[in-house]
Amino acid sequence: MSRITPLSLGFANAILVQETGAIMIDTGAPATPETYRQFFARCAIDPQEIRLIVITHGHTDHFAHAHELRELTGAPVLCHSKALTALRAAKNPPVHPRNELGESVLRMIAGKEPPASQPLEPDILIDDEYDLAYYGIAGKVIPTPGHTDCSVSVVLDSGAVMVGDMIVSSPFTGQATIAYLAEQPELLFDNVRRLLSFGDLFYSGHGGPFSREQVRLALQAEV
Ligand SMILES: [Zn+2]
Structure with a gap:
Protein backbone atom coordinates (compact mmCIF):
# COMPACT_ATOMS: atom_id res chain seq x y z
CA MET A 1 0.00 0.00 0.00
CA SER A 2 1.19 3.51 -0.80
CA ARG A 3 0.74 6.32 1.65
CA ILE A 4 0.88 9.56 -0.32
CA THR A 5 1.04 12.91 1.45
CA PRO A 6 1.20 16.15 -0.53
CA LEU A 7 2.90 19.12 1.11
CA SER A 8 1.05 22.15 -0.24
CA LEU A 9 3.29 25.18 -0.20
CA GLY A 10 2.32 28.63 -1.45
CA PHE A 11 3.49 28.16 -5.02
CA ALA A 12 3.99 24.45 -5.70
CA ASN A 13 3.50 21.08 -3.97
CA ALA A 14 6.02 18.50 -2.82
CA ILE A 15 4.80 14.92 -2.36
CA LEU A 16 5.91 12.26 0.12
CA VAL A 17 5.40 8.63 -0.92
CA GLN A 18 5.76 5.95 1.75
CA GLU A 19 5.71 2.21 1.08
CA THR A 20 8.41 -0.16 2.35
CA GLY A 21 10.70 2.81 1.70
CA ALA A 22 10.01 6.52 1.31
CA ILE A 23 10.75 9.05 -1.44
CA MET A 24 9.98 12.73 -2.06
CA ILE A 25 8.70 14.00 -5.39
CA ASP A 26 9.76 17.61 -6.03
CA THR A 27 10.58 20.13 -3.35
CA GLY A 28 7.63 22.46 -3.76
CA ALA A 29 8.17 26.15 -3.02
CA PRO A 30 8.64 28.32 -1.13
CA ALA A 31 10.04 26.48 1.89
CA THR A 32 12.81 26.54 4.49
CA PRO A 33 14.51 23.54 6.11
CA GLU A 34 12.12 24.09 9.03
CA THR A 35 9.13 23.66 6.69
CA TYR A 36 10.36 20.17 5.82
CA ARG A 37 11.30 19.27 9.40
CA GLN A 38 7.76 20.12 10.54
CA PHE A 39 6.22 18.23 7.62
CA PHE A 40 8.25 15.06 8.32
CA ALA A 41 7.38 15.34 12.03
CA ARG A 42 3.66 15.55 11.11
CA CYS A 43 4.08 12.46 8.92
CA ALA A 44 5.93 10.70 11.78
CA ILE A 45 8.92 9.96 9.57
CA ASP A 46 12.60 10.54 10.29
CA PRO A 47 14.00 12.66 7.38
CA GLN A 48 16.87 10.15 7.11
CA GLU A 49 14.32 7.51 6.05
CA ILE A 50 13.79 9.38 2.77
CA ARG A 51 15.78 7.39 0.21
CA GLU A 68 18.13 21.84 1.59
CA LEU A 69 16.10 18.64 1.19
CA ARG A 70 19.21 16.64 0.28
CA GLU A 71 21.07 18.07 3.32
CA LEU A 72 18.19 17.16 5.63
CA THR A 73 17.52 13.66 4.30
CA GLY A 74 20.88 12.54 2.92
CA ALA A 75 18.94 11.23 -0.10
CA PRO A 76 20.25 11.48 -3.68
CA VAL A 77 18.52 13.81 -6.17
CA LEU A 78 17.28 12.27 -9.43
CA CYS A 79 16.18 14.11 -12.57
CA HIS A 80 16.16 13.68 -16.34
CA SER A 81 19.51 14.45 -17.96
CA LYS A 82 17.88 17.30 -19.89
CA ALA A 83 17.06 19.07 -16.57
CA LEU A 84 20.76 19.35 -15.74
CA THR A 85 21.24 22.81 -17.26
CA ALA A 86 18.37 24.34 -15.27
CA LEU A 87 19.47 22.74 -11.98
CA ARG A 88 23.07 23.81 -12.45
CA ALA A 89 22.01 27.36 -13.38
CA ALA A 90 19.40 27.46 -10.57
CA LYS A 91 16.99 29.18 -12.91
CA ASN A 92 14.20 28.54 -15.36
CA PRO A 93 14.77 28.07 -19.07
CA PRO A 94 12.34 30.15 -21.20
CA VAL A 95 8.75 28.92 -20.73
CA HIS A 96 6.23 28.53 -23.53
CA PRO A 97 2.54 29.39 -23.04
CA ARG A 98 0.48 27.29 -25.45
CA ASN A 99 -2.86 29.08 -24.95
CA GLU A 100 -4.55 32.16 -23.47
CA LEU A 101 -4.60 30.64 -20.00
CA GLY A 102 -0.82 30.21 -20.14
CA GLU A 103 -0.36 33.83 -21.16
CA SER A 104 -2.66 35.06 -18.35
CA VAL A 105 -0.89 32.95 -15.73
CA LEU A 106 2.52 34.16 -16.89
CA ARG A 107 1.34 37.78 -16.56
CA MET A 108 -0.03 37.01 -13.08
CA ILE A 109 3.12 35.34 -11.74
CA ALA A 110 5.66 37.59 -13.48
CA GLY A 111 8.43 38.34 -11.00
CA LYS A 112 6.86 36.11 -8.32
CA GLU A 113 8.35 32.75 -9.29
CA PRO A 114 10.22 31.29 -6.32
CA PRO A 115 13.97 31.35 -6.96
CA ALA A 116 16.07 28.23 -6.49
CA SER A 117 18.18 28.51 -3.35
CA GLN A 118 21.40 27.57 -5.12
CA PRO A 119 22.84 25.69 -8.10
CA LEU A 120 22.52 21.96 -7.69
CA GLU A 121 24.48 19.02 -9.03
CA PRO A 122 22.02 16.12 -9.17
CA ASP A 123 23.20 12.65 -8.14
CA ILE A 124 21.28 10.47 -10.62
CA LEU A 125 20.50 11.40 -14.23
CA ILE A 126 18.08 9.32 -16.26
CA ASP A 127 17.20 9.16 -19.95
CA ASP A 128 14.88 6.18 -19.76
CA GLU A 129 12.58 4.36 -17.34
CA TYR A 130 14.01 3.97 -13.84
CA ASP A 131 12.76 1.32 -11.43
CA LEU A 132 12.11 2.40 -7.83
CA ALA A 133 12.21 -1.08 -6.23
CA TYR A 134 15.69 -0.38 -4.82
CA TYR A 135 14.17 2.47 -2.79
CA GLY A 136 11.34 0.32 -1.40
CA ILE A 137 8.72 1.73 -3.78
CA ALA A 138 6.71 -0.42 -6.21
CA GLY A 139 6.81 1.77 -9.28
CA LYS A 140 9.03 3.60 -11.72
CA VAL A 141 10.03 6.99 -13.06
CA ILE A 142 9.24 7.41 -16.76
CA PRO A 143 10.14 10.21 -19.17
CA THR A 144 6.97 12.10 -20.18
CA PRO A 145 8.18 15.10 -22.21
CA ILE A 167 -1.94 18.31 -15.34
CA VAL A 168 -2.50 21.27 -13.04
CA SER A 169 -5.28 23.13 -11.35
CA SER A 170 -6.23 26.35 -13.15
CA PRO A 171 -5.39 29.26 -10.85
CA PHE A 172 -8.58 30.96 -12.06
CA THR A 173 -11.20 28.17 -11.94
CA GLY A 174 -9.51 25.53 -9.76
CA GLN A 175 -10.38 22.92 -12.41
CA ALA A 176 -7.96 20.29 -13.68
CA THR A 177 -6.36 21.46 -16.91
CA ILE A 178 -3.64 20.13 -19.18
CA ALA A 179 -0.42 22.15 -18.72
CA TYR A 180 -0.89 25.64 -20.15
CA LEU A 181 2.86 25.92 -20.59
CA ALA A 182 4.35 23.42 -23.01
CA GLU A 183 7.51 23.14 -25.03
CA GLN A 184 5.91 20.41 -27.17
CA PRO A 185 2.09 20.43 -26.88
CA GLU A 186 1.49 17.32 -29.02
CA LEU A 187 3.93 15.27 -26.95
CA LEU A 188 2.29 16.60 -23.80
CA PHE A 189 -1.15 15.35 -24.91
CA ASP A 190 0.27 11.98 -26.01
CA ASN A 191 1.92 11.51 -22.62
CA VAL A 192 -1.17 12.55 -20.64
CA ARG A 193 -3.14 9.93 -22.61
CA ARG A 194 -0.39 7.39 -21.89
CA LEU A 195 -0.55 8.14 -18.15
CA LEU A 196 -4.33 7.63 -18.22
CA SER A 197 -3.65 4.04 -19.25
CA PHE A 198 -1.46 3.47 -16.15
CA GLY A 199 -3.13 5.41 -13.40
CA ASP A 200 -6.32 6.32 -11.61
CA LEU A 201 -5.22 9.16 -9.31
CA PHE A 202 -2.99 11.98 -10.52
CA TYR A 203 -0.91 14.07 -8.10
CA SER A 204 0.20 17.45 -9.39
CA GLY A 205 2.69 20.17 -8.57
CA HIS A 206 -0.22 22.62 -8.49
CA GLY A 207 -3.55 21.56 -6.96
CA GLY A 208 -4.94 18.04 -7.23
CA PRO A 209 -4.95 15.16 -6.84
CA PHE A 210 -7.17 14.59 -9.87
CA SER A 211 -9.34 11.59 -10.73
CA ARG A 212 -9.24 9.81 -14.11
CA GLU A 213 -12.53 11.47 -14.93
CA GLN A 214 -11.16 14.95 -14.21
CA VAL A 215 -8.16 14.25 -16.46
CA ARG A 216 -10.42 12.87 -19.21
CA LEU A 217 -12.58 16.00 -19.04
CA ALA A 218 -9.46 18.20 -19.16
CA LEU A 219 -8.35 16.37 -22.33
CA GLN A 220 -11.83 16.65 -23.85
CA ALA A 221 -11.83 20.40 -23.22
CA GLU A 222 -8.85 20.68 -25.57
CA VAL A 223 -10.56 19.41 -28.71
ZN1 LIG B 1 6.74 23.44 -14.79
Whole structure:
Protein backbone atom coordinates (compact mmCIF):
# COMPACT_ATOMS: atom_id res chain seq x y z
CA MET A 1 0.00 0.00 0.00
CA SER A 2 1.19 3.51 -0.80
CA ARG A 3 0.74 6.32 1.65
CA ILE A 4 0.88 9.56 -0.32
CA THR A 5 1.04 12.91 1.45
CA PRO A 6 1.20 16.15 -0.53
CA LEU A 7 2.90 19.12 1.11
CA SER A 8 1.05 22.15 -0.24
CA LEU A 9 3.29 25.18 -0.20
CA GLY A 10 2.32 28.63 -1.45
CA PHE A 11 3.49 28.16 -5.02
CA ALA A 12 3.99 24.45 -5.70
CA ASN A 13 3.50 21.08 -3.97
CA ALA A 14 6.02 18.50 -2.82
CA ILE A 15 4.80 14.92 -2.36
CA LEU A 16 5.91 12.26 0.12
CA VAL A 17 5.40 8.63 -0.92
CA GLN A 18 5.76 5.95 1.75
CA GLU A 19 5.71 2.21 1.08
CA THR A 20 8.41 -0.16 2.35
CA GLY A 21 10.70 2.81 1.70
CA ALA A 22 10.01 6.52 1.31
CA ILE A 23 10.75 9.05 -1.44
CA MET A 24 9.98 12.73 -2.06
CA ILE A 25 8.70 14.00 -5.39
CA ASP A 26 9.76 17.61 -6.03
CA THR A 27 10.58 20.13 -3.35
CA GLY A 28 7.63 22.46 -3.76
CA ALA A 29 8.17 26.15 -3.02
CA PRO A 30 8.64 28.32 -1.13
CA ALA A 31 10.04 26.48 1.89
CA THR A 32 12.81 26.54 4.49
CA PRO A 33 14.51 23.54 6.11
CA GLU A 34 12.12 24.09 9.03
CA THR A 35 9.13 23.66 6.69
CA TYR A 36 10.36 20.17 5.82
CA ARG A 37 11.30 19.27 9.40
CA GLN A 38 7.76 20.12 10.54
CA PHE A 39 6.22 18.23 7.62
CA PHE A 40 8.25 15.06 8.32
CA ALA A 41 7.38 15.34 12.03
CA ARG A 42 3.66 15.55 11.11
CA CYS A 43 4.08 12.46 8.92
CA ALA A 44 5.93 10.70 11.78
CA ILE A 45 8.92 9.96 9.57
CA ASP A 46 12.60 10.54 10.29
CA PRO A 47 14.00 12.66 7.38
CA GLN A 48 16.87 10.15 7.11
CA GLU A 49 14.32 7.51 6.05
CA ILE A 50 13.79 9.38 2.77
CA ARG A 51 15.78 7.39 0.21
CA LEU A 52 15.36 9.45 -2.98
CA ILE A 53 14.32 12.92 -4.17
CA VAL A 54 12.77 12.87 -7.65
CA ILE A 55 12.63 16.19 -9.51
CA THR A 56 9.84 16.01 -12.11
CA HIS A 57 11.36 18.75 -14.32
CA GLY A 58 13.69 21.71 -14.43
CA HIS A 59 11.37 24.50 -13.33
CA THR A 60 12.46 26.29 -10.16
CA ASP A 61 9.17 25.87 -8.28
CA HIS A 62 9.82 22.09 -8.46
CA PHE A 63 13.53 21.96 -7.57
CA ALA A 64 14.01 25.22 -5.62
CA HIS A 65 14.96 23.56 -2.34
CA ALA A 66 16.57 20.33 -3.51
CA HIS A 67 19.80 21.38 -1.82
CA GLU A 68 18.13 21.84 1.59
CA LEU A 69 16.10 18.64 1.19
CA ARG A 70 19.21 16.64 0.28
CA GLU A 71 21.07 18.07 3.32
CA LEU A 72 18.19 17.16 5.63
CA THR A 73 17.52 13.66 4.30
CA GLY A 74 20.88 12.54 2.92
CA ALA A 75 18.94 11.23 -0.10
CA PRO A 76 20.25 11.48 -3.68
CA VAL A 77 18.52 13.81 -6.17
CA LEU A 78 17.28 12.27 -9.43
CA CYS A 79 16.18 14.11 -12.57
CA HIS A 80 16.16 13.68 -16.34
CA SER A 81 19.51 14.45 -17.96
CA LYS A 82 17.88 17.30 -19.89
CA ALA A 83 17.06 19.07 -16.57
CA LEU A 84 20.76 19.35 -15.74
CA THR A 85 21.24 22.81 -17.26
CA ALA A 86 18.37 24.34 -15.27
CA LEU A 87 19.47 22.74 -11.98
CA ARG A 88 23.07 23.81 -12.45
CA ALA A 89 22.01 27.36 -13.38
CA ALA A 90 19.40 27.46 -10.57
CA LYS A 91 16.99 29.18 -12.91
CA ASN A 92 14.20 28.54 -15.36
CA PRO A 93 14.77 28.07 -19.07
CA PRO A 94 12.34 30.15 -21.20
CA VAL A 95 8.75 28.92 -20.73
CA HIS A 96 6.23 28.53 -23.53
CA PRO A 97 2.54 29.39 -23.04
CA ARG A 98 0.48 27.29 -25.45
CA ASN A 99 -2.86 29.08 -24.95
CA GLU A 100 -4.55 32.16 -23.47
CA LEU A 101 -4.60 30.64 -20.00
CA GLY A 102 -0.82 30.21 -20.14
CA GLU A 103 -0.36 33.83 -21.16
CA SER A 104 -2.66 35.06 -18.35
CA VAL A 105 -0.89 32.95 -15.73
CA LEU A 106 2.52 34.16 -16.89
CA ARG A 107 1.34 37.78 -16.56
CA MET A 108 -0.03 37.01 -13.08
CA ILE A 109 3.12 35.34 -11.74
CA ALA A 110 5.66 37.59 -13.48
CA GLY A 111 8.43 38.34 -11.00
CA LYS A 112 6.86 36.11 -8.32
CA GLU A 113 8.35 32.75 -9.29
CA PRO A 114 10.22 31.29 -6.32
CA PRO A 115 13.97 31.35 -6.96
CA ALA A 116 16.07 28.23 -6.49
CA SER A 117 18.18 28.51 -3.35
CA GLN A 118 21.40 27.57 -5.12
CA PRO A 119 22.84 25.69 -8.10
CA LEU A 120 22.52 21.96 -7.69
CA GLU A 121 24.48 19.02 -9.03
CA PRO A 122 22.02 16.12 -9.17
CA ASP A 123 23.20 12.65 -8.14
CA ILE A 124 21.28 10.47 -10.62
CA LEU A 125 20.50 11.40 -14.23
CA ILE A 126 18.08 9.32 -16.26
CA ASP A 127 17.20 9.16 -19.95
CA ASP A 128 14.88 6.18 -19.76
CA GLU A 129 12.58 4.36 -17.34
CA TYR A 130 14.01 3.97 -13.84
CA ASP A 131 12.76 1.32 -11.43
CA LEU A 132 12.11 2.40 -7.83
CA ALA A 133 12.21 -1.08 -6.23
CA TYR A 134 15.69 -0.38 -4.82
CA TYR A 135 14.17 2.47 -2.79
CA GLY A 136 11.34 0.32 -1.40
CA ILE A 137 8.72 1.73 -3.78
CA ALA A 138 6.71 -0.42 -6.21
CA GLY A 139 6.81 1.77 -9.28
CA LYS A 140 9.03 3.60 -11.72
CA VAL A 141 10.03 6.99 -13.06
CA ILE A 142 9.24 7.41 -16.76
CA PRO A 143 10.14 10.21 -19.17
CA THR A 144 6.97 12.10 -20.18
CA PRO A 145 8.18 15.10 -22.21
CA GLY A 146 5.85 17.83 -23.44
CA HIS A 147 5.49 20.40 -20.67
CA THR A 148 9.30 20.46 -20.82
CA ASP A 149 11.66 18.16 -22.69
CA CYS A 150 12.99 17.01 -19.29
CA SER A 151 9.61 16.12 -17.71
CA VAL A 152 9.31 12.78 -15.92
CA SER A 153 6.40 11.18 -14.06
CA VAL A 154 6.39 8.72 -11.17
CA VAL A 155 4.03 5.82 -11.82
CA LEU A 156 3.22 3.60 -8.84
CA ASP A 157 1.91 0.04 -9.13
CA SER A 158 -0.91 1.17 -6.81
CA GLY A 159 -2.31 3.35 -9.63
CA ALA A 160 -1.17 6.72 -8.28
CA VAL A 161 0.84 8.88 -10.68
CA MET A 162 2.85 12.03 -9.91
CA VAL A 163 2.69 14.16 -13.01
CA GLY A 164 4.62 17.31 -12.12
CA ASP A 165 3.03 20.07 -14.20
CA MET A 166 1.47 17.95 -16.98
CA ILE A 167 -1.94 18.31 -15.34
CA VAL A 168 -2.50 21.27 -13.04
CA SER A 169 -5.28 23.13 -11.35
CA SER A 170 -6.23 26.35 -13.15
CA PRO A 171 -5.39 29.26 -10.85
CA PHE A 172 -8.58 30.96 -12.06
CA THR A 173 -11.20 28.17 -11.94
CA GLY A 174 -9.51 25.53 -9.76
CA GLN A 175 -10.38 22.92 -12.41
CA ALA A 176 -7.96 20.29 -13.68
CA THR A 177 -6.36 21.46 -16.91
CA ILE A 178 -3.64 20.13 -19.18
CA ALA A 179 -0.42 22.15 -18.72
CA TYR A 180 -0.89 25.64 -20.15
CA LEU A 181 2.86 25.92 -20.59
CA ALA A 182 4.35 23.42 -23.01
CA GLU A 183 7.51 23.14 -25.03
CA GLN A 184 5.91 20.41 -27.17
CA PRO A 185 2.09 20.43 -26.88
CA GLU A 186 1.49 17.32 -29.02
CA LEU A 187 3.93 15.27 -26.95
CA LEU A 188 2.29 16.60 -23.80
CA PHE A 189 -1.15 15.35 -24.91
CA ASP A 190 0.27 11.98 -26.01
CA ASN A 191 1.92 11.51 -22.62
CA VAL A 192 -1.17 12.55 -20.64
CA ARG A 193 -3.14 9.93 -22.61
CA ARG A 194 -0.39 7.39 -21.89
CA LEU A 195 -0.55 8.14 -18.15
CA LEU A 196 -4.33 7.63 -18.22
CA SER A 197 -3.65 4.04 -19.25
CA PHE A 198 -1.46 3.47 -16.15
CA GLY A 199 -3.13 5.41 -13.40
CA ASP A 200 -6.32 6.32 -11.61
CA LEU A 201 -5.22 9.16 -9.31
CA PHE A 202 -2.99 11.98 -10.52
CA TYR A 203 -0.91 14.07 -8.10
CA SER A 204 0.20 17.45 -9.39
CA GLY A 205 2.69 20.17 -8.57
CA HIS A 206 -0.22 22.62 -8.49
CA GLY A 207 -3.55 21.56 -6.96
CA GLY A 208 -4.94 18.04 -7.23
CA PRO A 209 -4.95 15.16 -6.84
CA PHE A 210 -7.17 14.59 -9.87
CA SER A 211 -9.34 11.59 -10.73
CA ARG A 212 -9.24 9.81 -14.11
CA GLU A 213 -12.53 11.47 -14.93
CA GLN A 214 -11.16 14.95 -14.21
CA VAL A 215 -8.16 14.25 -16.46
CA ARG A 216 -10.42 12.87 -19.21
CA LEU A 217 -12.58 16.00 -19.04
CA ALA A 218 -9.46 18.20 -19.16
CA LEU A 219 -8.35 16.37 -22.33
CA GLN A 220 -11.83 16.65 -23.85
CA ALA A 221 -11.83 20.40 -23.22
CA GLU A 222 -8.85 20.68 -25.57
CA VAL A 223 -10.56 19.41 -28.71
ZN1 LIG B 1 6.74 23.44 -14.79
